[in-house]
Amino acid sequence: MHRLTPLSTDEVLEYVQAIPGLVPSGVRLTVREIGDGNMNFVFRVTGQGDSETTSVIVKQALPYMRSVGAAWPLTADRILIEYETLETQHQLCPGSVPRVLHYDDELSLIVMEDLSSYIVLRDGLISGRRFPSFASQIGVFLARTLFFTSSYALNATELAFNRIKFANPDMVKITSDFIFTFPFMNHEMNRYSQVLDSTVQRIWNNGRLHDEVAGLKRAFNHEP
Known part of the structure; x- marks a missing residue:
């Protein structure tokens, strides 16, 4: 059974502190929510001790899209797929993906290496x-x-x-809809500046473009 509500910053702090061997003794932690508000809940947990610094990312996936809520259900198993993908990629090409430090199936979350020093x-x-x-x-x-x-x-x-x-059919459908379908029609999920209206209308009414996009959509959905 997956948790239906996100962890609070206080709960994230307590959770990270309880992971054996993750936080050196004497390190004082702080938590900040850094997600973009779209799909998942993402927190950065940082801490400074007398001689050591800790910084990790906590990512939690709930069984719905965050920006919409329960009206847009998604499987929370997507975090398991992400975890196993990162583990596989690390085994095949070490150092090329963020290291996963902890995985929790019950809470649908992963704790991973913080890459904030990168661009x-x-x-x-x-x-x-x-x-x-x-x-x-x-x-x-x-x-x-x-x-x-x-x-x-x-x-x-x-x-x-x-x-x-x-x-990962839920995530495939999101890409299929938002990349290959909605932009090419008058759909309620579209957002654009009215200055671009004439350009948008040309895209919506371009049959040749739609044919080409349909081919890409078919390949995306049926040629993994």
Whole structure:
């Protein structure tokens, strides 16, 4: 049975303190909710002791979309899929994904490495920064994670098991709807500036574009 309400900041603080070996003795912790308010609840827990610093991320998934509430149900198992995905990717390409420090199935949450000392690649590129190692790093990550989870490395039984294990229909539907469907029609979930109305109308009425998008949507939904 999954918890139907999110943890409060005080509960997050108590929870992290109770995880054996996670917080060094003498470290005083503070909690801040940093989620974007859309899907999940995300907290940053930081602390400073006499000689040690602690900083972790707590992410909790509830059985609905946070921004809408119970009217938009989602399986809380998505956090289990995320946990197992991160663990698999770390095993195949160590150091390329955030380390999972703790997983709790009952509360549908994971505690993971805090990457706040990093920057988002998109933001760095927009600001003009160069990343000379990026191509090789992402190439190795993709090569190892894609090859060793494919039919080239797994037998038919393992592949079939993984397809079931990592199936995430709720999240697939969200992408199918919000990326490949809603933007191309007059839908209540769309939000745009009225200045763009003529452009939006052209998109909604472009049959050739809709045909191309339909092909991409089919590939996304049926070619995992």
